[in-house]
Amino acid sequence: xxxxxxxxxxxxxxxxxxxxxxxxFLAIFNLNKKLMxxxxxxxxxxxxxxxxxxxxxxxxxWLKEGKPLWYAIVGGLILALYGVVATWQTASFGRVYAxxxxxxxxxxxxxxxxxxxxxPDKYDIIxxxxxLLGACIIIYTPRGSVG
Numbered sequence: 248x249x250x251x252x253x254x255x256x257x258x259x260x261x262x263x264x265x266x267x268x269x270x271x272f273l274a275i276f277n278l279n280k281k282l283m284x285x286x287x288x289x290x291x292x293x294x295x296x297x298x299x300x301x302x303x304x305x306x307x308x309w310l311k312e313g314k315p316l317w318y319a320i321v322g323g324l325i326l327a328l329y330g331v332v333a334t335w336q337t338a339s340f341g342r343v344y345a346x347x348x349x350x351x352x353x354x355x356x357x358x359x360x361x362x363x364x365x366x367p368d369k370y371d372i373i374x375x376x377x378x379l380l381g382a383c384i385i386i387y388t389p390r391g392s393v394g
Contacts, residue, residue, distance in 0.1 A: 297354070298325050299326065304322070305321055306323065345385050356371055
């Protein structure tokens with residue numbers, strides 16, 4: 248019964264509800280919050296990997312292929328940036344770095360394939376898939392409030 252009018256009030260169904268729950272923009276965002284957190288975390292891992300591999304590659308070119316000194320300087324700066332990017336993860340240091348190892352393996356093989364022309368064989372791919380699965384288990388398994 249409505250307190251103001253004293254009449255029985257039956258709420259109207261709105262097109263903006265599903266199962267009686269409001270589904271505006273924020274409600275949709277909240278439903279996808281875990282997915283957005285996962286995507287953000289994964290993109291941070293990708294960016295960190297590109298910084299580490301890219302910086303290391305520039306230093307490699309300087310030392311192994313006689314490129315100018317500025318390759319090493321830029322490579323060192325990019326490697327330092329990698330250290331900063333990794334801190335953007337929300338999990339603990341050890342867990343982030345353990346999981347990052349699996350993602351690094353996959354990124355290193357992709358880099359070698361696309362940049363160096365190295366063609367991974369089936370064992371490279373199987374090993375990378377196992378490492379990536381392990382990384383996902385480490386970082387994305389729900390654990391309650393423990394970080």
